[in-house]
Structure formats: C-alpha cells, structure tokens
Amino acid sequence: MKRRNFVQSSLVAGSALLSGGIAKAATSDNDYSSLSGKPFNLNYGIHDGMFKNHAGPDFIDQIKFAYEQGFRAIEDNGMSGRPVDQQSKIGETLAKLGMAMGVFVQPGLSNDGNMLASGKQEHIDNFIKSCQQAVEVAKRINSKLVTVVPGDFDRNLPIGVQTGNVIEAIKKGTAILEPHGIMMVLEPLSDNPNLFLRTADQSYAICKAVGSPSCKTLYDMYHIQRNQGNIIPTLNLCISEIGYYQVGDNPGRNEPGTGEINYKNIFKHIYNKGYKGVVGMEHGNAGKGKEGELALIKAYREADSFM
Incomplete structure (x- = not known):
C-alpha cells in the first residue's frame, strides 16, 4: 500500500475508532439508567x-422507592427504638415487596453503658435483657440479624481476662437468640480508642470460642480499613466467622467511589465467595438533594457491575 493511502486509511480507521470510543464513553455515562429497577448482583440494604x-x-415510602431502583433489602440501626406499630408496618412492607431485613442494633445497649469486658453482673444482666428484647423486635420485622457491640475496655483488667469476660457474656446471649434462629453479629469499630472490639481477627477469636451459629462477625469495611486495612486478605482469613457485611468508603464514610476503597473488587470477591445475605449501606450520601441520591444509585450500579 502507498504511504499516502496507508495514512488516509489509518486516519479513517482512527477516526472511526475514536468516534466509537466517544460514543461508548457517552453511552457509559447513561448505561446505569437503563438498569433502573433491575435487582443488583448483591443484596444491598438501604x-x-x-x-x-x-x-x-417516611421510611416506608423510601423503602418502596428503593425497591423501584433495584434494591432488595434494608437495615435500620434504630429499629428497636421505633414504635411497635411502625416496626410491624415496616415488616409487612418488606414481606409484601419480598425484601430482606438486615441488621438492627440490639436494644438497650450503648458503648458507655455496656462493658461486657468488665465481667460485672450489672452489664451482663443488661445484655441478657437486651437479647430478650431483640427477639421480640426481630419477630415484628422478620429479622434474623442483630448488631452487638461489647462496649469499652476495662483498663484495670488484663486483655485476656477481658476477652474471657466477653466470651462468657456472649455465650449467655446466644443461649437466648439461638432457639429463635437469630444471629448476633459482633462489630469491630474504629470510632474511638476506648472500644474493646476493634479488629476482625479479634472478633474471629471470640466467635470461635463461643462456638454458636448465633455469634458471628459484622465485617464493616469502613471500620476494617481504618483500623487495619488489608480488607480482602483479612476477609479470607476470617470468613468462616463472618455473618454480615457493611459498606462505607474511607475517608468520609459515604457511598462507594467517594474514597480509597475499591468496592468493585471487594463486591466481586464477596459474590464469588457465595455470599447471599444483605450488604448494609452503612454510610451517608456524599451529594446533596435528589442529585446526591441519584449519584449514590449510580455509584452502586458501577461498583456492582463486576459480572
């Protein structure tokens, strides 16, 4: 081929390739809108x-809107504090839509008033009472998952003794929850240095010692990233004792794609591991108003596009 013809052919081909790429790029910005209403690969809970x-x-109206966008689950930290009739209505709405209920925080527990590591009877009694209350809440909303935080360190006790105290208290709680098929998920947190439970491997050891299907780890990847990082390898090491996942990018604790965590890779990994439960959306919205909400939906479509 003559040089002139070759250059002309190359320009035509390059132009076609470029225009195709531009068209593809332009389309990609709108690809996710065509998926509106289609269920996600993982079961994200709003x-x-x-x-x-x-x-x-109204939360029930938000649940219905989320369903229309393809979400098939919710979680609600404050569920136990809602009026009983509202709990029942939420449960009925979820059942009608075929949506799953993720975690709610066990009633009556707070970090400052809950020190299972201390071994003190008052804290154990409060914990047992909260487990009993959790059973009643779970029945109304058809939930099998409750978040438990053991509370703060007791600085006057060796760490091994504190760990033993937590294990013994959790065993008493699982004796209440297990007959109802309810799983408490222990959440390692990064909120402040006084918290006893901070890493996934620490929770793994406690769950192994308790030895109950009603005691597993809540693997909140925002907290894992802040406390220790290495999210996927740590997940692999602790997976037998993980019962639930939560999402939040870091820094900022907003939707995937707003921070440093590669959630597309993580979601693919969780999916390939065969996880079928709820993945809690435990974060804020990076953007404001309706635009911020649409950006959040698009962020999940992008992170969920690993198939």
Missing part, C-alpha cells in the same frame, strides 16, 4: 433517610 429527597421523610 438506610432511613438515604432517599428522603425523592420519597419523602
């Missing part, structure tokens, strides 16, 4: 307030 600008302040 929080109250996440879609308030589209659906209004």
Whole structure:
C-alpha cells in the first residue's frame, strides 16, 4: 500500500475508532439508567433517610422507592427504638415487596453503658435483657440479624481476662437468640480508642470460642480499613466467622467511589465467595438533594457491575 493511502486509511480507521470510543464513553455515562429497577448482583440494604429527597421523610415510602431502583433489602440501626406499630408496618412492607431485613442494633445497649469486658453482673444482666428484647423486635420485622457491640475496655483488667469476660457474656446471649434462629453479629469499630472490639481477627477469636451459629462477625469495611486495612486478605482469613457485611468508603464514610476503597473488587470477591445475605449501606450520601441520591444509585450500579 502507498504511504499516502496507508495514512488516509489509518486516519479513517482512527477516526472511526475514536468516534466509537466517544460514543461508548457517552453511552457509559447513561448505561446505569437503563438498569433502573433491575435487582443488583448483591443484596444491598438501604438506610432511613438515604432517599428522603425523592420519597419523602417516611421510611416506608423510601423503602418502596428503593425497591423501584433495584434494591432488595434494608437495615435500620434504630429499629428497636421505633414504635411497635411502625416496626410491624415496616415488616409487612418488606414481606409484601419480598425484601430482606438486615441488621438492627440490639436494644438497650450503648458503648458507655455496656462493658461486657468488665465481667460485672450489672452489664451482663443488661445484655441478657437486651437479647430478650431483640427477639421480640426481630419477630415484628422478620429479622434474623442483630448488631452487638461489647462496649469499652476495662483498663484495670488484663486483655485476656477481658476477652474471657466477653466470651462468657456472649455465650449467655446466644443461649437466648439461638432457639429463635437469630444471629448476633459482633462489630469491630474504629470510632474511638476506648472500644474493646476493634479488629476482625479479634472478633474471629471470640466467635470461635463461643462456638454458636448465633455469634458471628459484622465485617464493616469502613471500620476494617481504618483500623487495619488489608480488607480482602483479612476477609479470607476470617470468613468462616463472618455473618454480615457493611459498606462505607474511607475517608468520609459515604457511598462507594467517594474514597480509597475499591468496592468493585471487594463486591466481586464477596459474590464469588457465595455470599447471599444483605450488604448494609452503612454510610451517608456524599451529594446533596435528589442529585446526591441519584449519584449514590449510580455509584452502586458501577461498583456492582463486576459480572
């Protein structure tokens, strides 16, 4: 081929390739809108307030809106504090839509008033009472998952003794939950240095010692990243004792794609491991108003596009 013809052919081919690439790029910006309403590969669970600008302040209306966007689960930290009739209505709505209920925080527990590591009877009694209350809440909303935080360190005791105290208290709690098929998930947190439970391997050891299907780890990847990083290798090491996952990018604790964590790789990994449960959306919205809510949906479509 003559040089002139070769150059002309190359320009035509390059132009076609470029225009095709531009068209593809332009399409990619809108690809996810065509998936509106299609269920995601993983079962992401929304929080109250996440879609308030589209659906209004009522959580049930937000649940219905989320369903229309393809979400098939919720979680609600404050569920136990809601009026009983509202709990029942939420449960009925989920059942009607075929949506799953993720975690709620066990009632009556707070970090400052809950020190299972101390071994003190008052804390154990409060914990047992909260387990009993959790059973009643779980029945109304058809939930099998409750978040438990053991509370703060007791600085006057050796760490091994504190760990033993936590294990013994958790055993008493699982004796209440296990007959009802309810799983408490222990959550390692990064909120402050006084918290006893901070890493996934620490929770793994406690769950192994308790030895009950009603005691597993809540693997919140925001906290894991802040406390120790190495999210996927740590997940692999602890997977037999992981019962639930939560999402939040770091820094900022907002939706995937707003921080440093590669959630597309993590979601693919969790999916390939065969996880079928709820993945809690335990974070805020990076953007404001309806635009921020649409950006959140798009972020999950992008992170979930690993198939």
